[in-house]
Amino acid sequence: MSIFERPNYQGGESEAKRALDLEARLPMTGWQQEVDQALRFGLEAADSIKDRTISTFSRGELPHYAGINTFMKAPYLEDVNQVGNYDVAIVGVPHDSGTTYRPGTRFGPQGIRRISALYTPYNFELGIDLREQITLCDVGDIFTIPANNEKSFDQISKGIAHIFASGAFPIILGGDHSIGYPTVRGVCRHLGDKKVGIIHFDRHVDTQETDLDERMHTCPWFHATNIKNAPAKNLVQLGIGGWQVPRQGVKVCRERATNILTVTDITEIGLDAAVDFALERALDGTDCVYISFDIDCIDAGFVPGTGWPEPGGLLPREALYLLSRIIRQAPICGLEVVEVSPPYDISDMTSLMATRVICDAMANLVLSGQLPRREKPSYIHEEAQIFEDGWS
Numbered sequence: 001m002s003i004f005e006r007p008n009y010q011g012g013e014s015e016a017k018r019a020l021d022l023e024a025r026l027p028m029t030g031w032q033q034e035v036d037q038a039l040r041f042g043l044e045a046a047d048s049i050k051d052r053t054i055s056t057f058s059r060g061e062l063p064h065y066a067g068i069n070t071f072m073k074a075p076y077l078e079d080v081n082q083v084g085n086y087d088v089a090i091v092g093v094p095h096d097s098g099t100t101y102r103p104g105t106r107f108g109p110q111g112i113r114r115i116s117a118l119y120t121p122y123n124f125e126l127g128i129d130l131r132e133q134i135t136l137c138d139v140g141d142i143f144t145i146p147a148n149n150e151k152s153f154d155q156i157s158k159g160i161a162h163i164f165a166s167g168a169f170p171i172i173l174g175g176d177h178s179i180g181y182p183t184v185r186g187v188c189r190h191l192g193d194k195k196v197g198i199i200h201f202d203r204h205v206d207t208q209e210t211d212l213d214e215r216m217h218t219c220p221w222f223h224a225t226n227i228k229n230a231p232a233k234n235l236v237q238l239g240i241g242g243w244q245v246p247r248q249g250v251k252v253c254r255e256r257a258t259n260i261l262t263v264t265d266i267t268e269i270g271l272d273a274a275v276d277f278a279l280e281r282a283l284d285g286t287d288c289v290y291i292s293f294d295i296d297c298i299d300a301g302f303v304p305g306t307g308w309p310e311p312g313g314l315l316p317r318e319a320l321y322l323l324s325r326i327i328r329q330a331p332i333c334g335l336e337v338v339e340v341s342p343p344y345d346i347s348d349m350t351s352l353m354a355t356r357v358i359c360d361a362m363a364n365l366v367l368s369g370q371l372p373r374r375e376k377p378s379y380i381h382e383e384a385q386i387f388e389d390g391w392s
């Protein structure tokens, strides 16, 4: 069977052929605005430059190696009170006091931002141009408190709650996975009586109560699923397995009946069935889905720059497929990408994988009509709630 006969290709068209047609339908308005602004702010180029869209000072996408490293060179939003004016807000959480082996994820946001400069806002096969279709800002980083997880958690929850309540879609650059608890707590602060299902990509369960006597990066879901808005029955854990899964955490998964698929489960039932499994459970009685993507869910050979690399994980294209199909079929309220540790990275590959996850997520939010935000999603409650653990 040739690719033209496969059922995915409607009307006998290949993905490539469709992509060529889709590109022709995309506007150039955002690009033109960027050029006009660059010429205004960055001066017209020297006389010898023939291409008059080039400015003297680099002020936009080009050249990719120039400029200030916000995420994809999005505008840096210094005044976070204005965050609601954007469809998407990128926020860094440079916190690695929750790591139990290799640290360095405090440099995760920097690493991801640096290599994100490599990307254009356009994706060929999806026919998406983010510059033309959404507004994106980078609000910089949360002020975390080194060597104090609990104070950092309070800062993180407050920051995420602020972005979430504004209506901007929060995309969080970790940071180690201990931040999964305070990020979800920040979202839940403005859910009122609504509920969130968590879809968790990882090799590790991250469900024990404490580790080394503190709430470390092995512990976020024990605490997050104690929040009434984030029930354990709606926690889906994809890609779990190997030699780094603590038995204390496994006991909690069994007691709380979380929903786990190993890598073998996923490959045996097939990616589409795994997506159905995840959606069915994460959406059962909930109003939205939060995605927590630990970069180590991908095979260690692809992501060396992480705290607990574990061979035998998902292939990048499997993880990206699962992510894209989940996003297209569920109301997504936020995304975090955690455990990128640039000091252990090679050629920025792990940071690039995180960038890819984020860009694919944004594209699929556009494809499913969730972005741009035409109105604030109905699950966002104006009033802030106070939590049993004392955080307010």
Ligand SMILES: [Mn+2]
Binding pocket: 177, 202, 203, 204, 294, 296, 297, 308, 339
């Ligand atoms: Mn992990």
